[in-house]
Amino acid sequence: METVNRNFLLLLVLISLSCIVQCTHVSHDGRALIINGERRIIISGSIHYPRSTPEMWPDLIRKGKEGGLDAIETYVFWNGHEPLRREYNFEGNYDLIRFIKEIQNAGLYSILRIGPYACAEWNYGGLPAWLRKYPGMQFRTNNQQFKDEMATFTKLIVDMITKENLLATQGGPIILLQIENEYGNVMGPYGDAGKEYIKWAANFAVSLKAGVPWIMCQQDDAPQPMINTCNGFYCHEFTPNNPNSPKIWTENWTGWFKAWDKADPHRPAEDVAYAVARFFQRNGTTQNYYMYHGGTNFGRTTGGPYITTSYDYDAPLDEYGNLRQPKWGHLKDLHAVLKEMEKALVYGDYSNEDRGNGIEVTKYKLNTTTACFISNKDTAKDATVDLNGSKYFVPAWSVTLLPDCKTEAYNTAKVKAQTNIMAKKVNTVEEPSALRWSWRPEPLKKQVEDKHFSFQSNQLLEQITTTFDESDYLWYMTSFHQPHKKQLKLSVGTTGHVLYVFLNKRLVGKQYAPNGGFEFTFERNVTVRHGKNNLALLSATVGLKNYGSFYEQMPAGIAGKPVKLIDGNNTIDLSNSTWNYKVGLVGEKKKFHLDFRPFKWISFMLPVNRPFIWYKTTFQAPSGTDPVVIDMFGLGKGEAWVNGNSLGRYWPSYNNTAQGPCGNCDYRGKFSEDKTCRTGCGEPAQRWYHIPRSFLKSGEPNTLILFEEEGGSPRRIQFQTVTVGSVCATAEKGQNLTLSCPEGGSISKIDFASYGEVHGKCGAFQKGSCESQDAFNVVSQACVGKESCSISVSKETLGANNCGDIPFKLAIQATC
Numbered sequence: 001m002e003t004v005n006r007n008f009l010l011l012l013v014l015i016s017l018s019c020i021v022q023c024t025h026v027s028h029d030g031r032a033l034i035i036n037g038e039r040r041i042i043i044s045g046s047i048h049y050p051r052s053t054p055e056m057w058p059d060l061i062r063k064g065k066e067g068g069l070d071a072i073e074t075y076v077f078w079n080g081h082e083p084l085r086r087e088y089n090f091e092g093n094y095d096l097i098r099f100i101k102e103i104q105n106a107g108l109y110s111i112l113r114i115g116p117y118a119c120a121e122w123n124y125g126g127l128p129a130w131l132r133k134y135p136g137m138q139f140r141t142n143n144q145q146f147k148d149e150m151a152t153f154t155k156l157i158v159d160m161i162t163k164e165n166l167l168a169t170q171g172g173p174i175i176l177l178q179i180e181n182e183y184g185n186v187m188g189p190y191g192d193a194g195k196e197y198i199k200w201a202a203n204f205a206v207s208l209k210a211g212v213p214w215i216m217c218q219q220d221d222a223p224q225p226m227i228n229t230c231n232g233f234y235c236h237e238f239t240p241n242n243p244n245s246p247k248i249w250t251e252n253w254t255g256w257f258k259a260w261d262k263a264d265p266h267r268p269a270e271d272v273a274y275a276v277a278r279f280f281q282r283n284g285t286t287q288n289y290y291m292y293h294g295g296t297n298f299g300r301t302t303g304g305p306y307i308t309t310s311y312d313y314d315a316p317l318d319e320y321g322n323l324r325q326p327k328w329g330h331l332k333d334l335h336a337v338l339k340e341m342e343k344a345l346v347y348g349d350y351s352n353e354d355r356g357n358g359i360e361v362t363k364y365k366l367n368t369t370t371a372c373f374i375s376n377k378d379t380a381k382d383a384t385v386d387l388n389g390s391k392y393f394v395p396a397w398s399v400t401l402l403p404d405c406k407t408e409a410y411n412t413a414k415v416k417a418q419t420n421i422m423a424k425k426v427n428t429v430e431e432p433s434a435l436r437w438s439w440r441p442e443p444l445k446k447q448v449e450d451k452h453f454s455f456q457s458n459q460l461l462e463q464i465t466t467t468f469d470e471s472d473y474l475w476y477m478t479s480f481h482q483p484h485k486k487q488l489k490l491s492v493g494t495t496g497h498v499l500y501v502f503l504n505k506r507l508v509g510k511q512y513a514p515n516g517g518f519e520f521t522f523e524r525n526v527t528v529r530h531g532k533n534n535l536a537l538l539s540a541t542v543g544l545k546n547y548g549s550f551y552e553q554m555p556a557g558i559a560g561k562p563v564k565l566i567d568g569n570n571t572i573d574l575s576n577s578t579w580n581y582k583v584g585l586v587g588e589k590k591k592f593h594l595d596f597r598p599f600k601w602i603s604f605m606l607p608v609n610r611p612f613i614w615y616k617t618t619f620q621a622p623s624g625t626d627p628v629v630i631d632m633f634g635l636g637k638g639e640a641w642v643n644g645n646s647l648g649r650y651w652p653s654y655n656n657t658a659q660g661p662c663g664n665c666d667y668r669g670k671f672s673e674d675k676t677c678r679t680g681c682g683e684p685a686q687r688w689y690h691i692p693r694s695f696l697k698s699g700e701p702n703t704l705i706l707f708e709e710e711g712g713s714p715r716r717i718q719f720q721t722v723t724v725g726s727v728c729a730t731a732e733k734g735q736n737l738t739l740s741c742p743e744g745g746s747i748s749k750i751d752f753a754s755y756g757e758v759h760g761k762c763g764a765f766q767k768g769s770c771e772s773q774d775a776f777n778v779v780s781q782a783c784v785g786k787e788s789c790s791i792s793v794s795k796e797t798l799g800a801n802n803c804g805d806i807p808f809k810l811a812i813q814a815t816c
């Protein structure tokens with residue numbers, strides 16, 4: 001015992017010694033997070049590790065750091081880590097520990113929102129569907145079974161990160177943890193049970209003794225010591241519920257997610273910068289971009305209800321990890337100026353002056369240092385504001401930052417960062433016509449003849465509590481007798497999401513949930529035959545609901561809705577017939593996508609526009625390192641795999657029903673996802689699908705397998721790479737204009753350069769009448785052949801123009 005005790009003491013001494021050397025102490029007061037004794041501004045960005053690949057992580061994190069982030073934030077995705085009860089997955093893109101270590105290697109902090117409820121437009125909000133196997137289970141309320149399961153998983157995660165020394169107190173990168181998530185938004189209907197649950201969650205979190213502060217977002221009644229934080233498009237008007245809690249913005253939405261029935265939403269860089277600058281102007285000190293990189297919903301169980309496979313989010317890094325410019329650069333410039341002002345912002349005295357007409361002047365004063373903000377929240381009127389004798393032009397809906405209260409260092413509406421226009425290059429190695437396709441049908445026969453089933457019931461069962469989401473598909477099969485052959489109306493009510501109806505082995509119709517809703521009634525005139533008739537209904541889900549009070553109870557499938565045959569005034573209700581059930585498809589069960597039996601594929605008479613077909617081809621990976629996408633135009637709906645890795649669901653046949661206006665964007669005024677800053681109205685919500693480079697093998701054939709559910713043609717499929725096409729920038733007299741191509745590239749030609757009165761924007765610049773004659777040559781000499789070039793904008797470098805009083809600038813468009 002003696003030796004054990006001595007060793008134990010020695011261990012304690014070693015732990016505390018290592019802590020003196022490298023551990024980070026995190027606490028807070030009412031002003032800011034305090035890291036190793038200093039109040040700090042923390043700028044964080046969300047990157048969800050399963051929405052990219054481990055091979056992409058270091059580059060994404062590095063681009064975050066270069067963009068001025070201090071921290072990377074992520075949720076933890078319970079249903080990905082525990083797909084079956086007590087069977088865990090921490091491999092591949094679910095290797096949470098590796099992800100946090102990559103953050104640590106980059107020298108950034110990490111904010112871990114364990115939840116374990118995530119929302120996140122993620123399937124079932126991140127909660128495993130197997131939880132529903134327990135009778136009486138209710139999610140996110142004072143329900144003992146739920147609390148037990150939540151505690152088991154949360155503790156598992158805290159134990160894992162502790163064992164790996166990843167908490168700040170252990171010298172690791174994790175400075176904040178989150179329990180629950182946005183519960184305050186949905187709490188009302190849970191009544192007292194909800195209040196009990198939140199108290200329990202807070203006590204449970206504290207009991208884990210992790211040594212770093214815990215946060216609860218959107219939770220006004222968060223019990224101490226939880227810090228309640230704000231989520232939203234703007235958070236400058238938010239006040240925490242305790243004078244000792246700093247103002248933390250956990251989700252500043254950089255854009256919006258996309259659904260199959262929506263056009264592409266965009267949030268302009270000027271407006272994201274405006275929201276962030278306003279937050280710091282109003283003494284906010286910690287904020288997180290949701291998302292900094294959105295990524296891809298790989299796999300069937302990743303995306304939420306009707307959410308596209310792309311989770312690009314219009315974030316500063318695009319789905320594939322490219323810089324989205326000017327958003328990335330414009331925010332980077334803002335972060336640099338905020339960091340310059342840091343001491344004054346976190347320690348200075350704060351005074352706010354309302355000048356009327358939407359103008360607010362804010363001054364932070366610390367000893368002899370001052371830092372100022374001037375904001376103009378008018379959505380139309382630009383303003384000229386007087387500050388201590390100098391005049392500043394503050395455009396409508398913008399904030400100017402003056403680190404010394406004299407020099408304008410940044411204005412949220414004056415974008416200096418370059419614009420990149422991305423281009424998709426066709427892979428010339430694999431022309432669509434060169435791809436050789438083979439195929440095999442999904443074996444439907446047993447199901448449509450009602451000959452094979454797993455179990456029976458005398459009612460129409462709810463789908464999620466029948467499949468537990470082990471497949472998107474559930475067969476409902478029955479038979480009925482008819483005295484005569486005749487035409488009847490068949491009516492099937494469903495709670496969604498997609499329905500295929502087979503009568504006597506023939507597909508008689510299909511239907512999917514309309515825009516925004518999940519319930520619908522399928523009606524079709526059918527001919528029934530004399531004697532026995534077989535009716536087989538295949539119901540498919542497209543991601544499970546992730547948000548709202550009692551969201552897990554929202555049904556899917558035919559769920560007790562009547563199935564009826566209507567014969568004039570006479571209705572035969574089949575709802576209580578004997579129904580035979582079968583979960584999933586044969587090809588899924590036999591894992592056709594893993595290609596175990598290559599000889600089973602048929603290489604002639606390729607079917608097109610026929611439902612329920614599996615397709616296969618092989619292709620060479622496009623050369624280079626640019627991200628690879630596959631253009632699925634021509635296909636219907638299904639799932640795709642490359643070398644056995646799921647690319648997610650595809651559905652290019654679904655043109656969104658968004659009505660205009662589309663593409664006509666004004667950054668001024670409060671953003672909402674339905675604002676006009678959209679593109680792609682009336683087009684397929686998603687046509688291109690990401691194939692991460694790490695899924696591909698170079699120099700040998702790669703296998704693409706598709707399960708086409710709806711019917712489509714693979715003949716137009718194309719592999720493409722995504723690369724920077726054009727880059728543009730503009731700058732005014734006295735500034736420097738800088739233009740860069742991505743690493744390893746160089747500017748091959750100047751498409752446009754004018755020093756004068758320039759109209760239009762990147763991709764469509766037009767010269768005015770007064771331009772300098774030399775600008776084009778000067779710019780070509782300075783830039784062509786270079787990865788990056790910088791030009792000081794003056795008549796000395798660019799030659800004189802005759803613009804006189806006309807406002808003028810230098811504008812360049814180049815090809816990388």
Ligand SMILES: *[C@@H]1O[C@H](CO)[C@@H](O)[C@H](O)[C@H]1NC(C)=O
Pocket residue numbers: 030031282283350
């Ligand atoms: C932040 O500003 C608000 C007013 O906008 C004020 O009520 C609050 O006390 C300030 N917080 C701190 C810590 O200065």
Ligand SMILES: *[C@@H]1O[C@H](CO)[C@@H](O)[C@H](O)[C@H]1NC(C)=O
Pocket residue numbers: 343347366367
């Ligand atoms: C401000 O001045 C006080 C004394 O006047 C000093 O103690 C403090 O360190 C100064 N703060 C900063 C950030 O320089």
Ligand SMILES: *[C@@H]1O[C@H](CO)[C@@H](O)[C@H](O)[C@H]1NC(C)=O
Pocket residue numbers: 370388389404405406
């Ligand atoms: C305002 O200007 C005066 C004179 O230029 C200067 O002494 C003073 O420090 C300035 N005040 C601020 C807050 O910058």
Ligand SMILES: *[C@@H]1O[C@H](CO)[C@@H](O)[C@H](O)[C@H]1NC(C)=O
Pocket residue numbers: 489523524525
């Ligand atoms: C079904 O048949 C009835 C009469 O037999 C007809 O009035 C109705 O329009 C038909 N419905 C459809 C959807 O074809």
Ligand SMILES: *[C@@H]1O[C@H](CO)[C@@H](O)[C@H](O)[C@H]1NC(C)=O
Pocket residue numbers: 568569
């Ligand atoms: C259906 O009912 C209506 C009114 O009850 C009646 O007029 C009509 O004749 C009936 N039709 C048939 C086919 O029985």
Ligand SMILES: *[C@@H]1O[C@H](CO)[C@@H](O)[C@H](O)[C@H]1NC(C)=O
Pocket residue numbers: 573575576
């Ligand atoms: C089916 O059975 C349920 C009870 O199990 C009953 O409430 C319902 O009325 C029945 N429906 C029909 C059409 O008989």
Ligand SMILES: *[C@@H]1O[C@H](CO)[C@@H](O)[C@H](O)[C@H]1NC(C)=O
Pocket residue numbers: 655682683684
């Ligand atoms: C759907 O969008 C595609 C691509 O933009 C277009 O070719 C097609 O005509 C559209 N279909 C419909 C029905 O609008």
Ligand SMILES: *[C@@H]1O[C@H](CO)[C@@H](O)[C@H](O)[C@H]1NC(C)=O
Pocket residue numbers: 734735736792
């Ligand atoms: C422009 O670049 C030059 C040389 O790098 C530098 O000296 C100057 O300060 C820059 N000007 C501005 C306005 O940033």
Ligand SMILES: *[C@H]1O[C@H](CO)[C@@H](O)[C@H](O)[C@H]1NC(C)=O
Pocket residue numbers: 230231232233234235249250251252253254275671
């Ligand atoms: C983040 O920004 C979005 C859009 O501007 C806003 O709706 C959302 O409320 C913001 N998040 C927070 C936490 O304020």
